[in-house]
Amino acid sequence: MKYNLSIKKSTISLAIVLMALLSSCGGNSGNDNAQNAEAPKSMVADDGQGVGKYKNDEFPALDTAIASKGAELFKLKCSACHKLTDQKLVGPGLYGVTKRRKASWILNMMTNPLEMTKNDPTAKGLFEKHLVQMTFQDVNDEQAHKILMFFLSNDSK
Numbered sequence: 001m002k003y004n005l006s007i008k009k010s011t012i013s014l015a016i017v018l019m020a021l022l023s024s025c026g027g028n029s030g031n032d033n034a035q036n037a038e039a040p041k042s043m044v045a046d047d048g049q050g051v052g053k054y055k056n057d058e059f060p061a062l063d064t065a066i067a068s069k070g071a072e073l074f075k076l077k078c079s080a081c082h083k084l085t086d087q088k089l090v091g092p093g094l095y096g097v098t099k100r101r102k103a104s105w106i107l108n109m110m111t112n113p114l115e116m117t118k119n120d121p122t123a124k125g126l127f128e129k130h131l132v133q134m135t136f137q138d139v140n141d142e143q144a145h146k147i148l149m150f151f152l153s154n155d156s157k
């Protein structure tokens with residue numbers, strides 16, 4: 001009996017030491033997690049997709065019929081501020097935009113420009129450079145995809 005009891009005691013004290021070690025580790029990692037959760041947005045890795053509902057970063061295959069509809073929309077809604085070369089007007093020249101940005105980023109910029117310049121690091125940088133806020137041009141989902149196709153055809157030249 002005595003022998004058994006002493007084994008139990010040492011087992012229990014070992015368990016207590018282990019628990020103390022585990023809980024001190026757990027306490028530390030808990031603190032780390034809390035710090036991560038409170039990290040500012042600027043510290044979160046940028047996936048290049050922009051801020052908005054579009055997540056797919058793949059471009060569609062070039063369709064010239066859709067691109068020419070996008071060209072009309074661009075003339076109407078965007079050409080007051082953008083050239084199709086690399087020259088700045090009010091905003092940046094859009095030549096090469098499909099090479100430097102993901103499809104989802106461009107779609108988010110067309111449909112959600114205010115949040116983009118506030119919360120997307122790349123768009124924020126453009127705003128700081130151009131000092132004019134790109135305003136929402138009433139671009140719906142279908143129109144945004146047509147204009148994206150037009151940018152693809154512009155960049156294929």
Ligand code: HEC
Nearest residue numbers: 077078081090091092109110117126127130132133134137
């Ligand atoms: C009032 C002027 C204005 C109009 C109209 C406008 N934009 Fe912009 N756009 C800007 C400015 C300025 C920027 C840079 C970001 C900022 O300062 O808001 C920009 C940025 C962009 C960018 C990012 C360019 C890059 O180099 O990554 C894209 C893409 C874009 N605009 C597309 C469009 C499209 C498409 C339209 C039409 C539906 C449009 N813009 C209409 C002013 C405008």
